Every structure is written in structure tokens, then in C-alpha cells.
Amino acid sequence: MKDLSQMTDLQLEIMDVLWVRGEATVADVHDALVERTGLARKTIGTLLGRLEKQGMLAHRENGREFVYRATVPRSGVARATVDNVVSRVFRGDVAAMVSHVLEAGEVREGDVERIRELLARWSPGPKENP
Numbered sequence: 626m627k628d629l630s631q632m633t634d635l636q637l638e639i640m641d642v643l644w645v646r647g648e649a650t651v652a653d654v655h656d657a658l659v660e661r662t663g664l665a666r667k668t669i670g671t672l673l674g675r676l677e678k679q680g681m682l683a684h685r686e687n688g689r690e691f692v693y694r695a696t697v698p699r700s701g702v703a704r705a706t707v708d709n710v711v712s713r714v715f716r717g718d719v720a721a722m723v724s725h726v727l728e729a730g731e732v733r734e735g736d737v738e739r740i741r742e743l744l745a746r747w748s749p750g751p752k753e754n755p
């Protein structure tokens with residue numbers, strides 16, 4: 626299977642169509658992406674075939690058409706991508722990555738509160754005295 630952290634933007638766009646719809650034909654994916662990508666239907670078909678060979682998709686036949694579905698969840702791709710960034714860019718320092726995101730101004734309203742909630746949920750609680 627392809628390294629999930631190394632997917633291209635176009636591959637992610639194709640996967641996104643399948644994650645949202647559950648299943649889609651070449652025509653469905655083409656229609657969803659043609660305005661943004663300008664790619665021909667045949668090119669989309671080729672890309673779907675490559676993603677299937679890499680283990681990212683599977684298909685079933687519906688008459689003469691293939692109907693594709695993702696075989697990997699969005700969460701798996703997201704996790705692999707973030708793990709790769711933390712490992713390669715921040716040398717495993719999660720705090721440095723979070724600090725970078727906060728300092729870069731990429732924070733939307735409510736993000737800081739949500740981060741606090743997540744940290745509280747994942748932080749070990751106070752130790753009880755025996």
C-alpha cells in the first residue's frame with residue numbers, strides 16, 4: 626500500500642469525493658472535480674486505477690462501469706500525514722508544532738478552547754495518595 630502520508634493534493638481531492646459520497650464512478654469523480662482541476666474524464670479514470678493498484682481504493686462493477694470506494698479512512702490519511710510532519714519537520718516535538726500553528730495565525734475562533742479541552746482529556750489527572 627502507498628505511504629498514506631505521501632498522497633498528492635490531487636489524490637486527496639479524489640479521495641475526498643469518495644469519502645464524502647461513499648462510492649462513485651469515474652463520471653461522478655470527474656463531475657465533482659472538473660471545475661477545480663480541468664482534468665479530462667479519462668485522466669480521472671487513470672488516477673482512480675492507480676489509486677486502486679496502490680491499495681487506496683477498490684471497485685465493484687455496475688454494468689459496464691466501475692464504482693469505486695475508498696479502502697482507507699480519511700482519519701488514517703490525516704494521522705499518517707500529521708505523524709509525518711511532526712516527525713520530519715518538528716523532529717517529534719508536538720508542542721513545537723502546536724506552537725507553530727498558533728503563532729502562524731492559522732487559528733480560528735474557538736480553536737484555542739477546543740485545544741484546551743483536548744489537552745484536558747488527554748492529560749493524566751492528579752495522582753491520588755494511597
